[in-house]
Amino acid sequence: MRRRFPNLAGLRALWSCLLAWGLQAVLAGATARLELDREFMEDGEVIPMRIVVEDAVPSAIPAIPNSQILVFTESLGQEQRQQIANGVSSFQVIIRYRGSLRGTGELRIPSISVPTSAGVLRTEPVIARVFATEPRNEPVTLHLYTARDTCYLGETLAFEIQIQSTLNLREATPHKMSFDGFVVGRTAPWIGSQVIRDGVVVGVSASRQAVTPTKEGDLILGPVSLEAVAEVGRRRARSLIDDFFGGGVELKRFALEAPGRPLKVLPLPTAGRPADFSGAVGSFRIEATVSRTNLNRGDAVTVRFLVQGNGSFDGLPSPKLVKSPGLQSYPGTNIFEPADPLGLTGTKVFEEAVVVDSTEVTSLEFQPFSFFDPQVGRYSTARLKPIPIQVVEPEATGDATAAEADPANPPAPEAVRTPPQGTGGLQPLMSxxxxxxxxxxDLLDSEYFGLVLLVPFVGLGLFVGVRGLRRRRSRNQAPTRRHLAEMTLRDQQAALRRSAAAGNSKAFFDALSALLRQQVSLNLGLASGASLTAVDVAEPLREQGVSEESIDSLMRLFAAADAARFAPMALPDELATWLEMTEGVVAELQSRTKETP
Amino acid sequence: MRSFGSILFRFAFGVVLLAIRLAAQSDFDRGITAYSVGRFQESVGLFERALTNGRPSVGVLYNLGNARFRNGEVGKAIAAWRLAERAAPGRGEIQRNLELARRQVGSGSGPDWTQWARRLPPRRWAVPAAVAAWSWAILLLIGLGRDDRAGRFRKWMNRLGAVTILLFLGYSVSMAAVRSAPDSVVVGTGVAARFGPVDESPVAFPLPDGAEVRVDEVRGPWIRIVDSFGHVGWLSGGQVIQIPQ
Incomplete structure (x- = not known):
């Protein structure tokens, strides 16, 4: 089987590829992610965690592995959510966990495999930071956490303030934050969660802010102060109305302060600093586009720079064109679209108006854009490819050369239109x-033409299939008497040829006699031809339409076979003649046999 | 008598056809003259009349594109050139004019990998692929009755098989490229795609005259299009010219 269809292995590989591709397509919509409520935690807390699976159903609950810091993790079960947004239905399964924190440092939860109905999904690794437990003298406390202890000058990073309370918090008013040596940036909305510490449920409200150091050295980020109001108990209500308006609750105002955290701000290294470094700190990708590339001299075009990535976008300088004679650029607007609430990642678009005042300008070239990447601690340079442009002299009218060539038919002034901008490269008309x-x-453009290509192979396949089926069926059938007789005839013909070639007269005439009787009995539909004589067969064969010449030859062959029983010697040449005559007669008799149903 | 009438009728029919053809040719030449002296609007009319009266040809469509472009009708010019390009994919002047117009419009003409399909469209692959496929199938059929495993016949059969597979792949990839390339051109200024197929639907994004888009769905007089940046919106059918693929 494998020898006859060697491409089956290839087909199997192709099928596997298609299957994998299909599976990939199915999996494309399903996602899984691991979520923590907060990025900053303290030693000794029992923290909630969850794996959110979208558009797939988990077939088993995966385990979150323990680590040096995260211990005693356990699953709390799962819940399902269905939501419809903008007419699109989505489905979520949330698997809840909790785990205890022991120790301080960076908590790194690796990627977790989630077996689902749509295949195995993997979560992204999650990183959080665990701090040492801070003293808590009051039921409501304020804390400040930073992602790192060191950073670079000009680098934007996030810090978080958390109000932790065992009481029901009513309101919180942070004081204006201003830290020496830092510029405070965007603030994310407050997010509430719960944590268990020493067996007590503690409510946590957290808000993140962006901050950028403006001077180097050992700085202190903080302190942060805040005023909060919390319920400390219930007093007996004087009336139903008093209770309705909250009069039955005893409130207490807390003045909270979180001490500052030391932050070592490193200067940007001088080693490897590009000469054109403009002060951008972060990791960026740059693209440049131009509104038109085909213009008349004096036209203005808009060059748009798209800076994407993460880092400090507030003071991000614009990429610049290489100055050249014939180019005048005028700074335009810039817009920042943050991709996260703090604006640490996003896209900033700078627009610049450029007037091209020379036909010599063939491209817009850009200065290298260098930035310091604090993640890797070195400088990088992004280089933009020049954008080719075509600048032509503005044309007052159409094709002046052609107009001169046809002075007999001058253009009518009212009919002449000013050509559109950038027609300089237009190819001439066809004559x-x-x-x-x-x-x-037509059919050649249609997908259905593919059928024309496939039809011969489908037909060939059908032919091979039907032929194989027929062969198999014929092999399975028992041989008929006629089939056996035909096989005997073939054997006798072969024996006749062999004996003629060997010059064996006796064997030849024996085989000849047997062959003639067998063939004639087959023609006449007799069971055996042993008792046949030449006289008996002539008339019936004539009735079957056998030619007189063949019947005559047959008579002679019968006579020769009979005579050979008494004198079988014959020369090889004579045998060859008899063989030729025999084969001619047998061929005609066989042709008559095939015509007989 | 009947045969005389038949001959007369045929003669008259031939004269009418010849007259139409001559008139079309005359419009074509007059269109060139009008274009040469800068009367682009008149030139557009004459080339359009040549197109209506005679049968379309690469020359008429190409010249009509030039005249429309000079007349400020960039979208219609691109449509005419694309029709000409379809009949003569290798013509350099058509490609250069299309590039010029596309640069001016500032919109792409589909993914880069589909560009080569414009020069080698499926119809260029179709006939060789069909001839090779049928020949190979016939050879395979003949080969079924031969026990010629290492012979010359088998060698030629294998070679033809390889050629057939290559041509078939070329045809398939070219067809896929054509199907994913823009098949329509926006004509007119101030065209804007809407979020839904109703007049009251807010504007999703503007489309410049000459923007090449792919028609995704047709719903009554509205069509859903995808522009070269992947934006999806609804346009009225009259705002685009569809190019047969």
Whole structure:
């Protein structure tokens, strides 16, 4: 089987590829992610965690592995959520966990495999930071956490303030934050969660802010102060109305302060600093586009720079064009679209108006854009490819050369239109209409033409299939008497040829006699031809339409076979003649046999 | 008598056809003259009349594109050139004019990998692929009755098989490229795609005259299009010219 269809292995590989591709397509919509409520935690807390699976159903609950810091993790079960947004239905399964924190440092939860109905999904690794437990003298406390202890000058990073309370918090008013040596940036909304510490449920409200150091050295980020109001108990209500308006609750105002955290701000290294470094700190990708590339001299175009990435976008300088004679650039607007609430990642778009005042300008070239990447601690340079442009002299009218060539037919002033901008590169007209074409789609353009390509192979496959089926069926059938007789005839013919070639007269005439009787009995539909004589067969064969010449030859062959029983000696040449005559007669008799149903 | 009438009728029919053809040719030449002296609007009319009266040809469509472009009708010019390009994919002047117009419009003409399909469209692959496929199938059929495993016949059969597979792949990839390339051109200024197929639907994004888009769905007089940046919106059918693929 494998020898006859060697490409089966290839087909199997192709099928596997298609299957994998299909599976990939199915999996494309399903996602899984691991979520923590906060990025900053303290030693000794029992923290909630969850794996959110979207558009797939988990077939088993995966385990979150323990680590040096995260211990005693356990699953709390799962819940399902269905939501419809903008007419699109999505499905979520949330698997809840909790785990205890022991120790301080960076908590790194690796990627977790989630077996689902749509295949195995993997979560992204999650990183959080665990701090030492801070003293808590009051039921409501304020804390400040930073992602790192060191950073670079000009680098924007996030810090978080958390109000932790065992009481029901009513309101919180942070004081204006201003830290020496830092510029405070965007603030994210407050997010509430719960944590268990020493067996007590503690409510946590957290808010993140962006901050950028403006001077280097050992700085202190903080302190942060805040005023909060919390319920400390319930007093007996004087009336139903008093209770309705909250009069039955005893409130207490807390003045909270979180001490500052030391932050070592490193200067940007001088080693490897590009000469054109403009002060951008972060990791960025740059693209440049131009509104038009085909213009008349004096036209203005808009060059748009797209800076994407993460880092400090507030003071991000614009990439610049290389100055050249004939180019005048005018700074335009810039817009920042943050991708996260703190604006640490996003896209900043700078627009610049450029007037091209020379036809010598063939491209817009850009200065290298260098930035310091604090993640890797070195400088990088992004280089933009020049954008080719085509600048032509503005044309007052159409094709003046052609107009001069046809002075007998001058243009009518009212009919002449100013050509559109950028027609300088337009190719001349064709002088001949050419042969007629069809603009309509025909079979050659249609996907159905593929059938024309496939039909021969389908037909071939059908032919091979039907032929194989027939062969198999014929092999399975028992041989008929006629089939056996034909096989015997073939054997006798072969024996006749062998004996003629060997010059064995006796064997030849024996085989000849047997062959003639067998063939004639087959023609006449007799069970055996042993008792046949030449006289008996002539008339019936004549009735079957056998020619007189063949019947005559048959008579002679019968006579020769009979005579050979008494004198079988014959020369090889004579045997060859008899063989030729025999084969001619047998061929005609066989042709008559095939015509007989 | 009947045969005389038949001959007369045929003669008259031939004269009418010849007259139409001559008139079309005359419009074509007059269109060139009008274009040469800067009367682009008149030139557009004459080339359009040549197109209506005679049968379309690469020359008429190409010249009509030039005249429309000079007349400020960039979208219609691109449509005419694309029709000409369809009949003569290798013509350099058509490609250069299309590039010029596309640069001016500032919109792409589909993914880069589909560009080559414009020069080698499926119809260029179709006939060789069909001839090779049928020939190979016939050879395979003949080969079924031969026990010629290492012979010359088998060698030629294998070679033809390889050629057939290559042509078939070329045809398939070219067809896929054409199907994913823009098949329509926006004509007119101030065209804007809407979020839904109703007049009251807010504007999703503007489309410049000459923007090439792919028609995704047709719903009554509205069509859903995808522009070269992947934006999806609804346009009225009259705002685009569809190019047969």
């Amino acid at each position: 001949s209409a050419g042969s007629a074409i069809s603009v309509e789609s």
